[in-house]
Amino acid sequence: MDLRRKLIVKPGTTVRLKDVNASYHAHYKTEHDADKDIEEHQARVSAYQQKLYAEKKHALLIVLQGIDAAGKDGTCWHVMKAMNPQGTSVHGFKQPAEEEKLHDFLWRVHPYTPARGQVSVFNRSHYEDVLVTRVHDLVPKKIWSNRYDLINDFEKMLVANNVTILKFFLYITPEEQLERFRQRLNDPARQWKISDADYKEREYWDKYTAAYQDMMEKCSTKHAPWYIIPSNNKWFRNLAVSNIIWKTLQDMDLKFPEPTVDIEKIRKEYHHAKKENI
Amino acid sequence: MDLRRKLIVKPGTTVRLKDVNASYHAHYKTEHDADKDIEEHQARVSAYQQKLYAEKKHALLIVLQGIDAAGKDGTCWHVMKAMNPQGTSVHGFKQPAEEEKLHDFLWRVHPYTPARGQVSVFNRSHYEDVLVTRVHDLVPKKIWSNRYDLINDFEKMLVANNVTILKFFLYITPEEQLERFRQRLNDPARQWKISDADYKEREYWDKYTAAYQDMMEKCSTKHAPWYIIPSNNKWFRNLAVSNIIWKTLQDMDLKFPEPTVDIEKIRKEYHHAKKENI
Numbered sequence: 001m002d003l004r005r006k007l008i009v010k011p012g013t014t015v016r017l018k019d020v021n022a023s024y025h026a027h028y029k030t031e032h033d034a035d036k037d038i039e040e041h042q043a044r045v046s047a048y049q050q051k052l053y054a055e056k057k058h059a060l061l062i063v064l065q066g067i068d069a070a071g072k073d074g075t076c077w078h079v080m081k082a083m084n085p086q087g088t089s090v091h092g093f094k095q096p097a098e099e100e101k102l103h104d105f106l107w108r109v110h111p112y113t114p115a116r117g118q119v120s121v122f123n124r125s126h127y128e129d130v131l132v133t134r135v136h137d138l139v140p141k142k143i144w145s146n147r148y149d150l151i152n153d154f155e156k157m158l159v160a161n162n163v164t165i166l167k168f169f170l171y172i173t174p175e176e177q178l179e180r181f182r183q184r185l186n187d188p189a190r191q192w193k194i195s196d197a198d199y200k201e202r203e204y205w206d207k208y209t210a211a212y213q214d215m216m217e218k219c220s221t222k223h224a225p226w227y228i229i230p231s232n233n234k235w236f237r238n239l240a241v242s243n244i245i246w247k248t249l250q251d252m253d254l255k256f257p258e259p260t261v262d263i264e265k266i267r268k269e270y271h272h273a274k275k276e277n278i
Numbered sequence: 279m280d281l282r283r284k285l286i287v288k289p290g291t292t293v294r295l296k297d298v299n300a301s302y303h304a305h306y307k308t309e310h311d312a313d314k315d316i317e318e319h320q321a322r323v324s325a326y327q328q329k330l331y332a333e334k335k336h337a338l339l340i341v342l343q344g345i346d347a348a349g350k351d352g353t354c355w356h357v358m359k360a361m362n363p364q365g366t367s368v369h370g371f372k373q374p375a376e377e378e379k380l381h382d383f384l385w386r387v388h389p390y391t392p393a394r395g396q397v398s399v400f401n402r403s404h405y406e407d408v409l410v411t412r413v414h415d416l417v418p419k420k421i422w423s424n425r426y427d428l429i430n431d432f433e434k435m436l437v438a439n440n441v442t443i444l445k446f447f448l449y450i451t452p453e454e455q456l457e458r459f460r461q462r463l464n465d466p467a468r469q470w471k472i473s474d475a476d477y478k479e480r481e482y483w484d485k486y487t488a489a490y491q492d493m494m495e496k497c498s499t500k501h502a503p504w505y506i507i508p509s510n511n512k513w514f515r516n517l518a519v520s521n522i523i524w525k526t527l528q529d530m531d532l533k534f535p536e537p538t539v540d541i542e543k544i545r546k547e548y549h550h551a552k553k554e555n556i
Contacts, residue, residue: 047467054470073364080363085354086370086401090363123364182549185541189325192332192535199548257470263463270477271460 001026001037003243007227009220015213015228022173024230031235038235041242042082048249049119053087054256056117059163062245063125065215066170067208068198069180071231072123075170078238079121079245089114092123105129105147106154116162126151127167130215135207148218155224165224166248168241169212170231174205279304279315281521285505287498293491293506300451302508309513316513319520320360326527327397331365332534334395337441340523341403343493344448345486346476347458349509350401353448356516357399357523367392370401383407383425384432394440404429405445408493413485426496433502443502444526446519447490448509452483 003026009015028034052058062079064072076090091112100108106126114120130151134144155165172180181198184190220226227244231237281304287293306312330336340357342350354368369390378386384404392398408429412422433443450458459476462468498504505522509515 050467054467073362076363081359084351085358085363085366085368085399086351088363089367092364121363178548185545185549189328189332189534191537191541194537194539194541194544196539196544199544256467259469259472261472261474263469263472266472266474266477267463270456271463 001243002247003240004227004247007229007240007244009216009226009228011220011222011225013217013220015216017171017209017213017228020171020228020230022171022176022230023232025233025236026239028236028239031233034235034239038239038242041239041246044246045079045082045242045249046084048246048252048254049083049087051254051256052119052249052252053084053117055254056257057162058252058254059114059116060119060245060249061114061158061163061165062119062121063127063165063167064121064123064170065125065127065131065167065212066231067172067177067205068201069177069184070170070172071234071237072170074234075168075237075241076121076123079241082242083119087117088119088121090121090123093125093128106150113158114163126154127215127219131208131211134211135204148215151219152221152224155219155221159223164248164252166244167220167224167226168244169216169226169228170237171228172231174202176232177202279521280525281518282505282525285507285518285522287494287504287506289498289500289503291495291498293494295449295487295491295506298449298506298508300449300454300508301510303511303514304517306514306517309511312513312517316517316520319517319524322524323357323360323520323527324362326524326530326532327361327365329532329534330397330527330530331362331395333532334535335440336530336532337392337394338397338523338527339392339436339441339443340397340399341405341443341445342399342401342448343403343405343409343445343490344509345450345455345483346479347455347462348448348450349512349515350448352512353446353515353519354399354401357519360520361397365395366397366399368399368401371403371406384428391436392441404432405493405497409486409489412489413482426493429497430499430502433497433499437501442526442530444522445498445502445504446522447494447504447506448515449506450509452480454510455480 006026025034028037052060064075066072080088080090089112093109096108109122109126112120112122130144130147133139134141159165181194184194216226216228227240229237229240284304303312306315330338342353344350358366358368367390371387374386387400387404390398390400408422408425411417412419437443459472462472494504494506505518507515507518
């Protein structure tokens with residue numbers, strides 16, 4: 001199974017989120033039904049990441065966007081669980097600091113792009129500068145509308161330097177969001193996260209939808225496509241994300257480096273091969 | 279069970295590694311025997327880390343040192359698995375780059391110390407500058423021997439800024455190291471890691487032992503103690519490390535922040551509490 005074809009935003013096509021089923025779950029009936037496949041996807045991801053880390057030829061950048069409670073944190077956790085933490089990092093982009101605002105909008109992002117051999121996950125990203133910035137009129141339209149091209153150029157440059165880019169838009173419905181807020185409210189470990197602003201922000205749902213659609217229409221490119229991940233079901237979200245990461249790593253033709261030494265010679269010299277019956 | 283008392287290097291005491299049993303495994307007989315406790319430790323760590331992340335008052339720095347194949351990478355993986363990847367990072371310190379060599383030896387380390395709310399794991403650390411540097415005479419004795427005090431001062435400054443420091447020395451025997459090298463040699467996914475230098479470095483075992491002992495004698499302080507983790511058994515190493523992290527987090531008196539809003543008011547306003555029967 002390769003969910004990429006089903007979930008990719010084909011470059012040059014129109015995105016209408018209202019036509020997307022946020023509760024889509026392929027042929028799986030229940031979470032239990034998907035468990036075994038999720039586990040297998042994760043095992044594949046784990047094996048390929050070892051190669052990526054060892055070979056140090058390629059890097060992988062995973063960008064997560066989605067409305068509050070869409071599951072960005074949960075996805076980070078899920079993705080990272082499969083990987084050797086030494087070769088990975090997560091960076092969350094919050095409101096820019098004063099110094100960051102004085103720079104171009106990609107300045108604070110660039111340092112966190114992955115080195116060869118590494119996987120970086122962006123929890124929110126440079127796309128906030130065409131999302132929250134646009135929805136709340138933080139800069140004039142002239143400025144934000146120019147950023148799509150600048151983002152495409154930036155990503156093209158990364159790709160030219162062996163960074164593979166996967167961009168996941170986690171899509172939930174407003175009803176699902178409200179339900180997740182309610183769960184937070186009832187969970188002593190997560191009540192502190194709730195603010196009045198979270199609810200107020202729901203009034204901008206349509207504006208966000210327009211901004212998400214534009215973001216994907218303008219920035220789903222051949223070199224760095226967007227995927228829309230139906231995320232009302234957390235388990236399907238995890239399944240889809242790990243499937244796409246697996247398939248993407250698979251296509252990268254990763255290889256362990258050749259041993260730099262004569263293995264047989266080392267065996268003889270240090271392990272007394274015959275005696276130890278290696 | 280609190281393994282801290284058993285495994286801590288008491289400040290001011292002499293360390294003789296030959297008197298330490300690298301195969302120690304407390305009252306556990308087998309890995310299977312320890313599994314349930316490891317799982318429980320991890321669950322506790324996970325719960326406390328959520329609080330640390332939410333409260334943003336304290337930070338935790340975990341320093342890992344140990345000879346090649348002592349299990350630093352495996353320990354990273356084990357530690358991180360229990361934690362929300364958003365609140366954690368691992369940094370491996372390799373040979374310093376040219377620019378780094380032109381700075382003081384703590385310059386490249388400081389940027390990776392954890393912010394409040396965060397956990398950082400150092401896979402090797404500033405202690406390399408009194409270990410490999412000393413063993414291979416990379417700087418004069420006058421320089422490296424002065425560094426113990428400088429390290430203690432640096433760590434004291436971190437502690438004064440709410441960083442709790444845990445330093446784990448993973449202790450294995452030369453026989454166990456050779457066996458682990460042999461396993462690597464036979465594993466196609468890890469052969470590339472082996473070099474002749476790994477074996478040659480074994481000739482310096484006694485010199486490393488002396489350097490490790492000094493490091494712990496001089497830098498196991500009340501504010502930032504060293505723990506010697508018997509690591510011939512990987513499962514006991516994981517058990518001990520997670521036990522000590524758990525107990526340390528427990529002592530930090532971490533709390534979720536109070537909700538900033540009136541939960542009941544929000545329930546009524548947005549969730550129509552009565553109808554939904556929350």
